[in-house]
Amino acid sequence: MTTHATRKEQSHERIVDVAARAIRRAGYRGIGVADIMKEAGLTHGGFYAHFDSRDALLVEAMQAASRDNRAALSQAMARRMAKGRSRFSALVLTYLHDTQLVQTETGCVVAALASEMPRQDDAVGQEARRRVTDLVEFVRSALPHGVEPEQAEVVTATMVGALQLARTLGGIAGRALLAQTRQALIQKYQPTSDF
């Protein structure tokens, strides 16, 4: 709980950060322990001094991915709100921005892994559920006044689904899908053009 982390803590953080990007880029099973360690500038042997198992790393990686993405999301939203956008519009425009099509590895961990999440057991599955509920709560906190809080689940599903389908389609079709979804969400929940 101080400013200067030990050598080991720095390594730990680096490994988790590499894994947080790797799972979003390649999926839960898309990258191995050895490659993660190499990308963190280490050799694979040292891994188990940091984590009990590969699954334990996945849990920490999901947390880190969520924390980092939430910070970036909030920052980008703040910029839009400073320009007069409502919090809800800022969320939709940021979460479904065209750049999200290719920024999978620093993007939303739920969108990156949603269809793999139901298959995860134990600690990984539990952490996946937390990531979904956290995202839903974040969306709920950004709903415009007057909108029923129960709409948070629907808005979250729409945004997560749209990002996945757009990434699958790619290119022009993907960008069109994102644009239509942005417009539809804002038009439905924030029809008074923003303020």
Added chain:
Amino acid sequence: MTTHATRKEQSHERIVDVAARAIRRAGYRGIGVADIMKEAGLTHGGFYAHFDSRDALLVEAMQAASRDNRAALSQAMARRMAKGRSRFSALVLTYLHDTQLVQTETGCVVAALASEMPRQDDAVGQEARRRVTDLVEFVRSALPHGVEPEQAEVVTATMVGALQLARTLGGIAGRALLAQTRQALIQKYQPTSDF
């Protein structure tokens, strides 16, 4: 193109059918060639007399999964329409029915694999894009009169996302998310209560 398939064609169909369920249950990488063959009542050696590669099977499996699910979907929708539901309401109520929470292996292949789809190359990636566009077109064909056709993408994203999040959450939370999404979609696009 006749009624009685050869011995080999029957095996081929059985393998594809097993794979179509396996990828929806476990993901693209969740089951191996040997296990698929065993589940089809064969041994793994014969696999390459049927397919050029594992990827070639995945392509056929996605097609079969889509075809079978579309048939089941249409049938269940027809039952609801016979009871007075509109085509759109029937689609939403069927696609987001509570039973879909656990029927992953016979359910929608897009919902089962959406977050893995953007990572697939070549033939598998191409088939994944086809499965997405096909689903969007099916949804478009079910939109109520008067709704802009461009809404098909948004509705599809909402349904696919909702099914994934609900499956991740599971249990009561999952069913609540499905119910809210069903209600929101029908209320928005088919507010005149159905007919």
Added chain:
DNA sequence: TGTACATCAGTGAACGCGCGTTCACTGATGTAC
């Protein structure tokens, strides 16, 4: 109807490879005096 042979569909051992995990060891850092 029966025999001889070709083709077909599937078998099971083997391959090279990459994975998660373990472990004996090493070199660097920190502490005691």
Added chain:
DNA sequence: TGTACATCAGTGAACGCGCGTTCACTGATGTAC
């Protein structure tokens, strides 16, 4: 300030295992006459 030693963080070889793929072979089915 310097020496001796303990601890710490990371190394790299090795393990058992499962995977996709290949291939020589076998038994069953179908065809020719």
